[in-house]
Amino acid sequence: MMGKSHALSGAVGWLGGCAGLVxxxxxxxxxxxxxxxxxxxxxxxxxxxxHPSSTVSRTLGPITRLISQGVSAGAAAFGKATCDHCERRPGQGGHRLVTHTVPFAILVFLLTALAGRYGGVTASIVIVGFAVWLATHSALRSHTRAEIVDALIPGQVRGKRARKFTAALGSIIAATAIAFAVHHFAEPGASWWWVGIAAGWGTLAHTLGDSITHWGSPLFWPARIRGCTWRTVGTPKWMRFRAGGPVERWLMVPGMALIGLGAAYLLLAPVARGYFG
Structure with a gap:
């Protein structure tokens, strides 16, 4: 799936889970x-x-592209070393290998949960800010983020280079605002281990989302499936769709958005009524 769909699936899954608990x-x-x-x-x-062309790989320009190229090359080498007969697409490199597995999602959960548990609200603010910074790159186009900054500081956005800078600044402003809000409303001494659940779920949601597209994902690595540790799995082939295609754009995204809005309303409307009287 595309970046916006992945980001939406993570948020909707969390809201749906919270609604179920309530x-x-x-x-x-x-x-x-x-x-x-x-x-x-x-x-x-x-x-x-x-994937060097993905949303997350473009967030810091050449810096994140270089990191992405290193991760892709390392994943490709690791994949070949652990199973040299796996079927790979031409030019796929290290995409949809180790970062698209259940063990990787578990690792993300453990690291962020430990950070939240022992780093408290300070570490959690960093995690939340980082996540918002990533999400804004997907949810808002660079032009939109630049326009927001221009509205806050009128007349200061001029030229293509300036717009790129202010687009990044827009993401930083959003991340900082949410981080300060978390700090303001956080209960002193509360444990923040649960951010690991959110981070782990978001990571897993991405892989599950890719598993319903044509190529699937190696969800269950390192388990051998038909002799291959990197065998991609997913829904039955007749249920899969092309990433970025009409099924995703006109069915999956609107459907997830409606579910997310419904869950958010059920969860937050009573809070808003109590707060505003």
């Missing part, structure tokens, strides 16, 4: 709902760091 009689704090959705949305872009 329906089962387990209340979820508003901060956990909002911050968790932001983290899941941003981390749903992370697995594509193995």
């Amino acid at each position: 329906a089962a009689g387990h209340p979820v704090a508003p901060l956990s709902i909002v911050a968790g959705a932001a983290v899941a949305s941003g981390f749903a872009l992370l697995p594509d760091i193995d």
